[in-house]
Amino acid sequence: MTGTRITPGLDGVPAEVDVVVVGLGITGAGVALDAVTRGLTVLAVDAHDLAFGTSRWSSKLVHGGLRYLAQGQLAIAHESAVERGILMDVTAPHLVRPLPMLTPVDASMTRGRTALTWAGLRAGDALRRTARTTTGTLPRPRRLNATEALGLVPSLRADTLRGGLLAWDGQLEDDARLVVTLARTAAAYGAEVRTRARVTSATGTRVELRDELTGQAYAVRARAVVNATGVWAGDLDDDVRLRPSRGTHLVLRGATLPQTRVAVMVPIPGTTARFAMVLPQPDGTIYVGLTDEPVTGPVPDVPVPSEAEIAFLLEVVGSAFATPPTRDDVVGAFAGLRPLLEVAGADTTADLSRRHAILTSRTGVTTVVGGKLTTYRRMAQDTLDALALDGARPCRTASLALLGAAPADVLRRSAAPARLVRRFGTDADLVLATAREVTGLTDDELLAPVSDAVPVTLAELVFAITHEGAHDVDDLLERRTRVGLVPADRAVAEPVARRALELVRACSTTPSVLRTTT
Numbered sequence: 329m330t331g332t333r334i335t336p337g338l339d340g341v342p343a344e345v346d347v348v349v350v351g352l353g354i355t356g357a358g359v360a361l362d363a364v365t366r367g368l369t370v371l372a373v374d375a376h377d378l379a380f381g382t383s384r385w386s387s388k389l390v391h392g393g394l395r396y397l398a399q400g401q402l403a404i405a406h407e408s409a410v411e412r413g414i415l416m417d418v419t420a421p422h423l424v425r426p427l428p429m430l431t432p433v434d435a436s437m438t439r440g441r442t443a444l445t446w447a448g449l450r451a452g453d454a455l456r457r458t459a460r461t462t463t464g465t466l467p468r469p470r471r472l473n474a475t476e477a478l479g480l481v482p483s484l485r486a487d488t489l490r491g492g493l494l495a496w497d498g499q500l501e502d503d504a505r506l507v508v509t510l511a512r513t514a515a516a517y518g519a520e521v522r523t524r525a526r527v528t529s530a531t532g533t534r535v536e537l538r539d540e541l542t543g544q545a546y547a548v549r550a551r552a553v554v555n556a557t558g559v560w561a562g563d564l565d566d567d568v569r570l571r572p573s574r575g576t577h578l579v580l581r582g583a584t585l586p587q588t589r590v591a592v593m594v595p596i597p598g599t600t601a602r603f604a605m606v607l608p609q610p611d612g613t614i615y616v617g618l619t620d621e622p623v624t625g626p627v628p629d630v631p632v633p634s635e636a637e638i639a640f641l642l643e644v645v646g647s648a649f650a651t652p653p654t655r656d657d658v659v660g661a662f663a664g665l666r667p668l669l670e671v672a673g674a675d676t677t678a679d680l681s682r683r684h685a686i687l688t689s690r691t692g693v694t695t696v697v698g699g700k701l702t703t704y705r706r707m708a709q710d711t712l713d714a715l716a717l718d719g720a721r722p723c724r725t726a727s728l729a730l731l732g733a734a735p736a737d738v739l740r741r742s743a744a745p746a747r748l749v750r751r752f753g754t755d756a757d758l759v760l761a762t763a764r765e766v767t768g769l770t771d772d773e774l775l776a777p778v779s780d781a782v783p784v785t786l787a788e789l790v791f792a793i794t795h796e797g798a799h800d801v802d803d804l805l806e807r808r809t810r811v812g813l814v815p816a817d818r819a820v821a822e823p824v825a826r827r828a829l830e831l832v833r834a835c836s837t838t839p840s841v842l843r844t845t846t
Contacts, residue, residue, distance in 0.1 A: 334378070334511055334521045334797030338539040342520060344549040345369040346717060348535050349556055350527050350564060353383035354503070354701050356556035357510035358708035358725075360519045365728060366712060366720040370519040371548060375526035375540060376629070378511050378797065379504035379807050382558050383701065385631070385664025387577065387607060387617050390415050390424050390498030390702050392459070392466075394452040398601040404683045404703075405455060411703045412498050413461035414726055419705070422732050422739055422753025423506055426466055427499035428590040430480055431603070432648050435488035436595055442493070444600065446471070449495045469495040481592055483585045485650045494590070501610055501750055503701060504807045508796050510704075513730045523797055530555070530564055532692020541799075552715045555695040558667040559627045565689040568697060572665040576633040577617035578641055579660035579813050581781075584653050585614055594648045604644040610750060611783055613814070616641050616653070623665055631663040660814040669698045686714045731755055745775050747783055752791075762794055763787035767831045778821045784809045789828035801825045 347363045349356045352374035360372035374380060393408030415424045431449075433442050449469040456466055470493075477492030478484055500506055515521045524540040530553050537546045555564045562568045582588070585606065592606035607615040619637045638661060646652025669685055684699030684707045696711045709723045732753030742749045744756035752759050763774045767790060774787040792798040792808035804825040806812040811821045 333795065334515050334523070336522070336524045336797055336799040337541040338373075338522055338525050338537055338544065338546050339542075341522065341525075341537070341546055341548065342369070342371060343547070345371045345520070346551045346720075347371070347715070348373070348530075348548060348550040348553045350374075350530065350535070350554065351381075351557035351560075352378050352507070352511060352521070352523065353381050353556065353558055354379070354507050354510070354704040355383075355558065355696055355699065355707055356554075357507050357514060358704040359554050359556055359696065359711055360521065361510055361514040361517070361728075362705075362708040362712050362723060362725050363720075364514050364517045364519040365724050366722070368717060368720055370514070371522065371550070372511070372514065372519055373522045373525035373527065373535075373537065375524070377523045377799070377803050377807055379507035380629075381560070382664045382667065383507050384504040384807055384810075385575070385577075385662050386500075386503045386701050387575075387605060387615065388500040388503050388609070389427070389607070390500060391700070392452055392455055392497055393702075394448060394455070394497075395601060397451055397455065398448055401683070406458060407706055408700075408702050409455040409459035409461070411706055413456075413459045413465070414705065415702070416465050416498050417461070418727060418729060418733075419725070420506060420509065420730050420733055421735055422749075423501055423509065423730075423751075424498045425501070425736075426496050427607075428480070429495050429497055429593055429605075430472070430477060430590045431493040431495075431593040431595075432477060432481075432484055432489055433491040433493065434485060434648065436597070436647060437490075441595065441600070445595075446493055448601070449493055452495060466496045466498075469493065480590045481585075482587045483649050483651065484592075485648060497591075498702075499591075499607070502810055504810065505751060506701075508808065509730050509732065512796060513728075516731060521797065524799065527564065530691070530693050532688075532694070551717055553693050554711060554715075555689075555693050555697075556711075558697070559665045561667065561695050561697045565687070565691075565693055565695045567689050568687060568695055569669070570697065571668050572623040572627065573668055574619065574621045574623050574631055574633075574637075574663050574665055575617060576619045576621075576637040576641065576661065576663040577615045578633075578638060578658045579662070580614040580616060580653055580657050581659055582608065582612045582614055584657045585649060588614060592645075592648060594645050596644055604641055606645055606648075611810075612781070613659075616645050627665065631665050633661040633663040637663075659816065662813055666700075667697050684710070686711055745785075747785065748788065751788065758795075759791040760787050763790040766790055766794060766835050769831075778811075778824050779817075781814075782811055782817045782821050784811055784821060784824070786824055786828055789825055790832060793828060793832045801829070804828065 346368035393405030732755035748756035
C-alpha cells in the first residue's frame with residue numbers, strides 16, 4: 329500500500345485518472361476502494377467532507393434484511409444478510425458488533441402479532457444461515473419470559489409484560505467512522521481522496537472541479553465518472569428521479585432508560601412489520617428512531633427533524649416503558665434523507681425498494697443510487713462491473729479487510745486503550761503514537777475524556793487531522809466523532825477540538841507517523 333493521505337482541497341490533483349468518483353458517503357467511498365483495488369487510478373471527491381450526507385444519519389445498524397423479507401423483497405433481503413456477514417466477519421469486525429434486540433411481548437402485542445413477529449425472526453435466522461453467518465457471530469433468536477426480559481431492560485413496563493422475543497443484528501460503533509475507514513483504506517491503496525472539492529460539471533470522460541478552500545478551478549480527464557452523491561444525484565444527472573424520505577432519530581442520555589443493555593423494538597400501531605427502535609450506544613447515549621416521512625422541495629445540506637416526528641417517536645416508544653421519556657429528555661435529534669428511486673405504483677416512501685440501481689446518463693456519467701448502508705460493498709462491485717473498464721482486475725473487496733480490522737478475540741487481547749480499539753481496531757496503537765509524536769504530550773493528557781459525558785479524547789482528534797483529512801472543528805465534532813449530535817456536548821468539546829487543530833498546525837516538521845495511513 330502506498331500510504332496516500334486524505335487531503336482537503338485540490339492542490340496537486342492529477343490531470344487524468346481512470347475513474348473519478350463524485351461523493352464520499354458510504355457509496356462513493358466503497359466505489360473508490362473497489363476501483364483502486366482492481367488496479368485502476370482513482371480520484372474521489374466531495375464538495376464538503378467525508379460522510380457529510382445521509383451516511384452519518386443512519387440508525388448505525390447493519391441489517392440482515394428482515395424488513396425486506398416481510399415485504400417480499402427476497403433478493404435484497406438475501407443480499408443484505410450476505411453483506412452483513414462480510415462486514416462482521418471479514419471487512420470490518422472492529423467496527424460492527426452483534427447487537428441483541430428485544431421485542432417486548434406486552435399489551436400492544438396481540439397473540440397474532442406475536443406469532444407473526446416470531447415467524448419473522450425465525451425467517452431472519454434462516455437468512456443468516458443461507459448467508460453462511462455462524463451462530464458465533466449472530467446467535468439464534470429465542471423466546472424470553474417476563475423476568476428474563478426485565479433483566480435485559482429493567483425500565484420496561486412490568487404490569488403488562490408477558491415476555492419477550494430476542495434476536496440479533498449488527499451494530500456500528502459509528503456510521504461515519506465506517507465511511508472514514510473506507511476512505512482511509514482506499515487512500516492507503518493509492519486512491520486520491522479529496523474533500524472540499526466541488527464538481528461544477530461532468531461528463532462521462534471529464535469533470536470540472538472547484539477547490540472550495542481557494543476557489544481555483546481544475547479539470548480532470550477520466551475513463552469513467554461515477555455519480556455517488558446520494559440524494560443530490562439529480563443535481564449531477566437530470567435523468568435521475570428520486571423520492572427522498574426523512575428518517576429521524578432522537579438522542580437520550582443513558583440514564584433516561586437506565587440499564588438498557590439491549591435494543592428494544594416497539595411495534596408501531598397500525599402496521600404489521602414496522603417498529604420504533606431504542607438503540608443503546610457504546611458512548612452511553614441512546615438513539616430512538618425511526619420515522620419514514622416523504623420529503624419534497626430542495627435537498628438541504630443538513631435535514632432537520634420536525635417536532636411532529638419527535639412527538640411521534642416519544643409516544644410510540646413511551647408505551648413500552650414504566651417511565652416514558654419526555655421532550656425534556658431529548659438532548660439531541662438528527663435526520664437523514666434516504667435516496668429512494670422513484671417507482672411507478674408506490675404509494676408511500678415506505679413502499680419503495682431499497683434496491684440500488686446503476687444508470688448511465690446522456691452525458692455518459694454513471695450514477696449509482698438507492699441501496700442502503702449495509703449493501704454499499706455490493707453496490708460498488710456492481711458499479712465497477714458495469715463500467716467494464718479494460719485492464720480492471722476482478723473485484724476483491726469481499727475478502728479485503730479494512731484498515732484496523734481484526735477478529736474480536738484479537739481485539740480483546742489488545743493492550744491499547746479500549747475506546748481507541750473500539751473505534752480504530754488494530755490501528756489504536758497508531759492513533760496514540762501519532763498523537764504522542766505530533767504533540768509531545770503525555771498519554772494521560774492525550775487519553776483524558778473531554779468530560780464525564782463526552783468520552784472523546786485529544787489523541788483521536790489529532791489523528792483525525794493527520795490521517796483522516798479533518799480540516800476544521802465541524803469535521804472533528806460532526807463526522808470524525810459524533811459529539812455534535814448533542815449540542816450541549818459539542819459546546820464542551822469545541823475547545824479541545826480547537827486545541828487539536830492548533831497542535832497539529834504548530835508541528836514544524838512532518839513526523840514519520842504522518843507519512844502513511846497504514
